[in-house]
Amino acid sequence: MSLRRSILLGLIGLAGTAPAAHAQSTAEWQAQQVAAEAKADRIMVEANQQKGLLSQYMTMRQAYAGDDSPAFRMIFGQYIGWYLSFLGDYPLAVQSFSIAEPARPGDNASPLDGGYAARPALDEIPALASNYQIVMLNEAHNVAMTRSLTVALLSRLYAQGFRYFAAETLSQKDAQLQTRGYPIDDSGFYTQEPVYAEMVRTALKLGYKVIAYEATSTITRPDQREAEQARHIYEQVFKEDPHARLVINAGYEHIVKAGVYLGGESMAEHLHRLTDAPILAIDQTAMYPRPSSQNNHPYYTAVMKQLHPDAPIVFVDAKDKPWSLRSAYDANVFFPPEKLERGRPTWLTLWGLRQPHWVSGDGCRGHYACLVEARYSNEGPDAIPADRMLLQQTPMTVSISGVEAYSSTQGVPSGVLYLRPGSYQISFIVGGEKVLHKDTITVPPQP
Structure with missing residues (x-):
C-alpha cells in the first residue's frame, strides 16, 4: 500500500x-x-x-x-x-477539498457560554505544554494555515525544554537532513509545501533533533500505520532518552487520545502505551475558516462574530484548563478569517516571523503560468523554497469550485512573497523547471 x-x-x-x-x-x-x-x-x-x-x-x-x-x-x-x-496557491488549495465541521452530538458547550477566556495561542500553548512530555499538533494537509502556527510555536516550545521534533511523511531515506539543515525534494511528501518545509527548517535551525517516523512496511490493515509510526517514534526518541520532550506534527485524527480510529487506535494512543508519557493534544483542524461559511462549526461562527481575533486563539478557564470541542483533544485552536493581499493570504507572515515582499513578474519574460520561487541564499539549489507563488496573465482555464488563481489581465502580473529578513535568490520558472531569470534580493529586518 x-x-x-x-x-x-x-x-x-x-x-x-x-x-x-x-x-x-x-x-x-x-x-x-x-x-x-x-x-x-x-x-x-x-x-x-x-x-x-x-x-x-x-x-x-x-x-x-x-x-x-x-x-x-x-x-x-x-x-x-x-x-x-x-505551488503556493493556498486559497485554491483549500477550495479543492474541504471537510465541513458541523455540530455533533457530544460536542462540549461553547467556550462563550461557560467562563472561558480567549488567549493568544502563541502564548498559551507553550504555557500549557510546561507540564507535558509530548505535544501533538495536527493539521489539515491541504490547508497550510493549520501548520502556520506550529512554525511560530517551535521557538517557544524549545525554550520550554523540548528538543525533539517529529513530522508526518518525512522520509527516513534522507539521512543528511539533520546535517544539511534544510529539506529537499527527497526529504518527504508534505515537505514539498513551503510552509511545511519552513517548519522543518525552523526546527533544525533551533537545534531540535528532527525525527522521520513514517511507516515503511506494507500496510495490510487500516490502523497498522498508526502502530508503526508510534513504534518508530519510541525507538528513535524514548528508547534511548525516556525523559525526552517531543513536539509532533501530524494529520487530522492521528493525535486523538481516545476513541476508535480506523477500526483500531490512533498513533497517539499507541505512543502513550509505549511511553506512558503525558500528551498534550492540540486540534487545529476543526476551527479554521471553510471556503463556505455554512460549513464552519457554529461555535467558530459565533466566536469570530463576537471576538474578531486577528491571530490564532485558544480558550482557558479561570484555572487555566483549556477548552476543547471534543474530549479526544485537550484544546482547539481558532484561526481568524483569511485575509488576502494580491491573492495571497496574510497568515503567510507566520504570525510575525515573515513580511510581504513585492515581486514583479518581469522575470517571467511574458511566459505564463510562471512559478516564482524564493530560496535562502545560504542554501543549495535543491532546497525547498521559503515561499512560492504562481503568476498568470489570464485566468485559469479550469477553475476549482468556482475560484481562480490570482492573475492580472492587464500588464505584467505581480505578487507578494512572504519572507524572513535575509538574502534570497528568486527564480522565475516555466514548464518543466525551465528557469527564465534569477534575481538576488535582501529582505531588511522589520522595523
Whole structure:
C-alpha cells in the first residue's frame, strides 16, 4: 500500500459519505470511491513522469477537468489540493477539498457560554505544554494555515525544554537532513509545501533533533500505520532518552487520545502505551475558516462574530484548563478569517516571523503560468523554497469550485512573497523547471 493510499484511508473516513443528491447505496458510493482512487493513482503515475511541480500540476489539472463525477472530484480534489499548496496557491488549495465541521452530538458547550477566556495561542500553548512530555499538533494537509502556527510555536516550545521534533511523511531515506539543515525534494511528501518545509527548517535551525517516523512496511490493515509510526517514534526518541520532550506534527485524527480510529487506535494512543508519557493534544483542524461559511462549526461562527481575533486563539478557564470541542483533544485552536493581499493570504507572515515582499513578474519574460520561487541564499539549489507563488496573465482555464488563481489581465502580473529578513535568490520558472531569470534580493529586518 502506498503512502498516498494510507493517507487517504483516514481522509475518506472524514469526508466519504455519499452525496445526498444521488439516490445510491453506501456500497455503490464506496465502489465509486475505489474506482476513483484507482484512476487518481494512474493519473499520478503520469503526472510524476513530468519534470517539475508546475508540469505535474498541469497534467493533474487537465485530468481533473475531464471528470466531474462526485467520487472522482472528492478523491482527486485532495491530490489537487496538496499540489496547489506545494505551488503556493493556498486559497485554491483549500477550495479543492474541504471537510465541513458541523455540530455533533457530544460536542462540549461553547467556550462563550461557560467562563472561558480567549488567549493568544502563541502564548498559551507553550504555557500549557510546561507540564507535558509530548505535544501533538495536527493539521489539515491541504490547508497550510493549520501548520502556520506550529512554525511560530517551535521557538517557544524549545525554550520550554523540548528538543525533539517529529513530522508526518518525512522520509527516513534522507539521512543528511539533520546535517544539511534544510529539506529537499527527497526529504518527504508534505515537505514539498513551503510552509511545511519552513517548519522543518525552523526546527533544525533551533537545534531540535528532527525525527522521520513514517511507516515503511506494507500496510495490510487500516490502523497498522498508526502502530508503526508510534513504534518508530519510541525507538528513535524514548528508547534511548525516556525523559525526552517531543513536539509532533501530524494529520487530522492521528493525535486523538481516545476513541476508535480506523477500526483500531490512533498513533497517539499507541505512543502513550509505549511511553506512558503525558500528551498534550492540540486540534487545529476543526476551527479554521471553510471556503463556505455554512460549513464552519457554529461555535467558530459565533466566536469570530463576537471576538474578531486577528491571530490564532485558544480558550482557558479561570484555572487555566483549556477548552476543547471534543474530549479526544485537550484544546482547539481558532484561526481568524483569511485575509488576502494580491491573492495571497496574510497568515503567510507566520504570525510575525515573515513580511510581504513585492515581486514583479518581469522575470517571467511574458511566459505564463510562471512559478516564482524564493530560496535562502545560504542554501543549495535543491532546497525547498521559503515561499512560492504562481503568476498568470489570464485566468485559469479550469477553475476549482468556482475560484481562480490570482492573475492580472492587464500588464505584467505581480505578487507578494512572504519572507524572513535575509538574502534570497528568486527564480522565475516555466514548464518543466525551465528557469527564465534569477534575481538576488535582501529582505531588511522589520522595523
